Amino acid sequence: MEKEKIIQSIIERQALKDSKDLQEAVQQSNETKNEFMRMKNLWALMQTGKGMKDMEVENDFISLQGRIKQSKRQKNLRVILRYAAIVIIAMVSGYLMNNIGSTGHEVTTNVMEVPKGNRSHMLLSDGTEVWISNGSKLTYPANFIGGERNVQLTGEAFFHVKRNEKKPFHVNVGDVKVKVLGTEFAVVGYPEDRQIETVLVSGSVEVTSRYNNKETTMILQPGYKATYNKSRGTLKKDKTDISFAKFWLDGIYQFTDESFIDLANKIDRIYNMQIVFEDESLKNRKFRGTIDINNNVNILMQLLQKASGEPFEYRIENNHIYVTSE
Numbered sequence: 001m002e003k004e005k006i007i008q009s010i011i012e013r014q015a016l017k018d019s020k021d022l023q024e025a026v027q028q029s030n031e032t033k034n035e036f037m038r039m040k041n042l043w044a045l046m047q048t049g050k051g052m053k054d055m056e057v058e059n060d061f062i063s064l065q066g067r068i069k070q071s072k073r074q075k076n077l078r079v080i081l082r083y084a085a086i087v088i089i090a091m092v093s094g095y096l097m098n099n100i101g102s103t104g105h106e107v108t109t110n111v112m113e114v115p116k117g118n119r120s121h122m123l124l125s126d127g128t129e130v131w132i133s134n135g136s137k138l139t140y141p142a143n144f145i146g147g148e149r150n151v152q153l154t155g156e157a158f159f160h161v162k163r164n165e166k167k168p169f170h171v172n173v174g175d176v177k178v179k180v181l182g183t184e185f186a187v188v189g190y191p192e193d194r195q196i197e198t199v200l201v202s203g204s205v206e207v208t209s210r211y212n213n214k215e216t217t218m219i220l221q222p223g224y225k226a227t228y229n230k231s232r233g234t235l236k237k238d239k240t241d242i243s244f245a246k247f248w249l250d251g252i253y254q255f256t257d258e259s260f261i262d263l264a265n266k267i268d269r270i271y272n273m274q275i276v277f278e279d280e281s282l283k284n285r286k287f288r289g290t291i292d293i294n295n296n297v298n299i300l301m302q303l304l305q306k307a308s309g310e311p312f313e314y315r316i317e318n319n320h321i322y323v324t325s326e
Contacts, residue, residue: 108142116272119251127162128169134269156188176228179206193265199225201242209235251293260285271297278324282312297321
């Protein structure tokens with residue numbers, strides 16, 4: 001499979017699992033695999049609209065110049081243009097990848113940050129897929145070396161972990177560590193939230209919390225969630241509706257008996273709109289329903305008005321939504 005087609009598949013967001021040709025091309029050599037993951041992650045990170053460091057721009061241009069020299073020998077102008085387009089767009093849209101250090105093994109550690117109101121999908125070096133959204137940050141190595149695969153999460157993400165029984169995958173978020181071999185699960189752990197949640201869709205995960213030097217561990221089965229209370233240091237397991245996965249994959253969030261204040265935090269992250277309660281009693285009002293992040297915030301607020309047992313009014317000014325009782 002030509003490099004041009006690989007790049008085109010990235011731009012068109014074609015899933016690796018859906019293309020046999022793409023899978024074969026990526027697995028041909030480590031060099032091809034690493035290049036695919038680099039371009040895939042660059043393209044995903046471009047969607048964040050962050051600023052780009054001068055050094056990263058320079059490095060990409062050096063890399064691009066090397067490809068141009070090689071491509072001249074191959075007389076493949078279209079491949080040059082594809083790479084040039086990605087690098088130029090990267091410059092315009094901004095910071096794509098932050099290199100925060102390396103070890104003696106020359107393992108680069110990267111940080112991917114997704115601003116509020118955005119989602120991004122990326123592929124890690126082991127084939128694990130991650131959907132990151134709404135003011136979240138994932139710290140991960142360019143390549144996993146050693147007996148474990150460790151990543152650090154701040155915020156929320158949905159993971160489809162590539163199975164490797166000899167090399168468990170760990171997600172570290174605050175005082176909680178989630179250990180898996182290969183499965184689908186979500187973790188929500190914003191610093192400002194009162195709790196950290198882990199919800200399992202398939203497979204099995206081990207959740208460990210640490211509070212006052214004491215560890216608590218539990219195993220989750222599909223359809224269950226583990227909730228860690230930050231203030232009490234408690235870890236509990238409950239049955240849950242795994243249709244929540246549509247939020248990360250399709251932008252659909254379903255909720256039942258969720259307080260207005262908790263919904264306000266999610267609305268802030270999804271739409272980058274802060275809710276201001278002019279009537280404090282509204283904070284504990286419960287709602288059930290569905291948020292489609294493809295809808296604008298006005299539609300969402302109108303749906304919440306209809307779903308509310310008691311009427312409330314709202315007005316939008318700049319990036320704030322003011323709510324009050326009628």
